[in-house]
Amino acid sequence: MLSVNFQIEGCGAYCETYHEIRHYDTSTGRRVNDDDILTPAGKRDLARRMATERLSRFKKQLAEIAAITKAAKRKHLSKEVLGDLNERRELNLECAVREQGTLADQAALATALSYYTQQHANQALVLTSGRCSNHAMRALDDVGDVSITVPYARLRPHLTVYGKSLLLGEGAAKASSIYGQLLRGQLNGNIAITMKLRNESGDAIDGFYLYDKVGKPIPLAGKRERNELTLTDKLVEEKTAGASLKLVVTGSQVTGRWTGKKQFPIQLTVP
Template sequence: MKKQILFFLLISGLSFSQQKNLKIADLQPKSEDFAFPKVSYAEKPLIENKINTFLQVNQLEYIPDSVGSPSQLVSVGKTSYSNYVYFYGWEKLETPKNILSIAINGEASGAYPEGFDIWKNFDLRTGNLINSKDLFQPNSIKTVEGLIQKNIKKEVNDFLAALRSEKDPSEEVLDQIAIYEDCFTNFTLDGIEYYFAKNKIRFIAGRCSNHAMRALDELGSHVVEFPYKDLDKYWSPYAKNLLSDSEKVDKTSLDNKLYRGKIDGKYPITVLIDKVYDDGSFSAKYWYDKNKKLIEWNGKLKGNHISIIENDYYSEETNQWIFRALVEADLQGNKISGTWQDHKTKKYLKLELEEL
């Protein structure tokens, strides 16, 4: 028993030591409506750069060190999703050595204001965002989703039973019963948030109520947690190495990765791939290092082949998007190679990218 305690203390100390030089501060300029995390990791500048680039492009649609304030688009609703977004705070969570988990909270204003909590998890060996589907063996994903769904259904059904047991239910209670009877509980890993704690993983699924009925929703978001050891038989090799503090990095999916390279061998660009859906469709953003302006890509991954459309503008006259370029490329290990074709001139330019 003493040996086990000493081993645990040693591992905890190593974990603390691994991250003691990693600092997080507020991205400047900070304001009442903008408190956003910026990572500093002096001993691993590439990791620092990748994490900050992902966070700022993904959440703010801002390229680090470009012109203007990082909050300039989200604060006035000029992002691609056209909502005002306010970031009120963040927290660095206690995690295993190889992982950085950051909790971010704020409010988004579309048709109505809605508070939000999100969690971003990074592999500190690579700087990549950790995708939930990479954590589990492919044939175990449905099983893990089933465990999450089972816990959520039990929470909802137990609360429903208590509400139904009231002998003379008020109108409010009847409304609550209606909310929970119609509650969606068949969440998949793609549809929920998650983060790593010291000895467990927590999944957070959306609440049962819509915005109009949320005041009656006493359960709120559903939190399901599992000690790491309880998922031992489902973890992928990547996850096992990640959680065991190993430096071995296994291959992971294309989702949420950063690439750098050149078009025509002379125009440096950086690319951020977004989520790749089950049908292979995905979106991406890229920018020329010289002018730092985001350009949208819409693509399809089939096997190792990637086809991408780069739109130029939307024509009101023809009611359709006008292409600017077409990309055909192949994914080869950590590289993407192919062509970028100018839609007007039909000229083909060589495209070469490598994962950061």
């Protein structure tokens, strides 16, 4: 497996640097996604471990702040010091409540893993979650980023057949999931198109497709029912309704029909 670490600067109200790590199967060039190597139960278990670790650290910080505050009051320290301690307490309390909510929400656990940075080193998966605080409050955040290390041996019960092949060297299984992959094919047999889909929350599907000659992504959204997808393209710049797509997923193949003013067959595959 080849891992590429991208250092990215993103700007909103503030500019910050963050990392995005992408993994590739060197035998095929295929990008490796969570769905390829982890079962749904495995993704929830890893998210639960992270949320539990984060909650533990926030609670520990709250206990330390309470002890420091008690001592500060005995010493009659300034209102500024006590105010700073109170802001830190409120931040950690808010973060702890957020993690408690994640632990109680199966849907949140199912999608949380996609927000963590994932590294593979020394036969282990290292997960890192970003700090709880926003940019303006980061000076009050004493917990910061949280990382946990899970050896591959402990991952075994939650690995797919392909995951065991890739990470443990067991067998020679190949990945077949279409999600997170670039799908290439044709509309009506002669119009080259590219598509990418995500399935990160229950049966909800989103993504985009584009006509290769044009190169402009057209957003897609819809739902999945077993191996059938019902999608609508979102041409937000146009007042007319977008086309609808009825697709069937068979392994790494996607076939179906595109329906707009006319109807055309559509066929795509993971290269």
